[in-house]
Amino acid sequence: MNGRQLIITAAHCVILSQDTSSYAVVAGEVQAAFFGMGQARNVAQIRIHTGFDMPANQNDIAILTTDRPFYINKYVSPIRLPRKNERVGSWGVVSGWGRISENGPSSRVLMKAKILVGPDAQCKRNLPRCFCAFYNDLRWN
Template sequence: MRLALLAAAVLAAVPCAHAASIFFPEMPPTDRSDSRSCGFTDPERLFLLGSGEYQRELPVAEPPRGVVQVGTAPWTALVGLRTAEGPLAWLCGGALVSERVVLTAAHCAEAGSAHGSLAVRLGEHDLATDTDGATQEFAVQSVRIHPGFQQPAQRDDLALLLLDRPATVTRRVRPVCLPRQGEPLPADTLLVAAAFDLSGELSGAQPTATASGGRLARHSASVAPLRVCREQFEGLPHLGFIFPQGLMESSEVCVVRSQDAQCSHDSGGPLVTAGPGPSRLVGLRLLSGCQQQQPEVALRLDNYVDFIKTTTAEMLEEAKQTSV
């Protein structure tokens, strides 16, 4: 069983926001072309094939396994590390929740920022090519780690990244909606995951990362009772370090991948509701595997919404004061 334990490596809905908020896009309005709306997709009639080539039309109604329609997950972010010694290395995934803020796993942000400057890319579909033509790349102006996060544990494994400028909302780049604070997440809730297959080392003198599956993969999943993940991972050697109090309903969610899911390792990658209506961000991937229908653990975000909004306001105010 192949598991992505990036945290162990570190060891050595509804509204996106409320109508009065100026920090997050609003919902409503319901106009998909409105930059204030979140969680909508407006996919292009452009498909990324398994060969890495782009095709305008498909002979079938639904894209087959290994084919991704461009623009179906416009909030998906790549979080990387830029150093003077080498090129940009992509370490983790993330989710765009406003034009200035990306959420990712704290262990990714902490390990990366300790060794260089963090960067974010939006609108990417294939890391192996530069033919996408619509990506947006940003420096990270500031990082805020949840105060409850303490390595090597993965409890409160959440970080906010403030981009150096606002993202431009397009068909390939758009924020996802936040859930309501304390929103229920019952078993069998349908979800969608979008991720790149990122693997590498986040510990040591210099974190490294590779994209062994450089194309964006999108698959369906569903919420499972937390006991399913407890049973799956209870024998894992590092589990006691990662979750010393065990998995908790308030901060973790157990997710089971669909049978046709491609293997992808992408800590911090988004898990969103499958609809109907605008997509809401319910989790960030933490602990995953590659077997079909294998459960994975994600950070459950509905109990962090107030923290996200308050912290975003503080970061924007600090950035404003710095620029004066």
């Protein structure tokens, strides 16, 4: 979540149906089917990167706008997007209910992973139209 109504997601998650009524956004919850402290919102608009290329897995980003703002509290807060030239070697976090294995089921519990910020030049050379991060060290795998 960036701001109170903008959701950043992968374009491949919404490309098959751009019907906004097909989606809902839940924030502040760690279990996919449980709404204890979470807030649910309908999706009002879907914007997919104009350069999205599914076969090449490039520009895989979309912005969802919710029908109304989320209430910011101890369970729901916006993310801080990385700055240009973020410090190499600093840690970031990615999270989601995505698939837990290739072609496997989606997780029922919110998953997260720590990632390392890599050098911009190395990322642009190897993955020019993708988000680039490293798993546990700064060597290119």
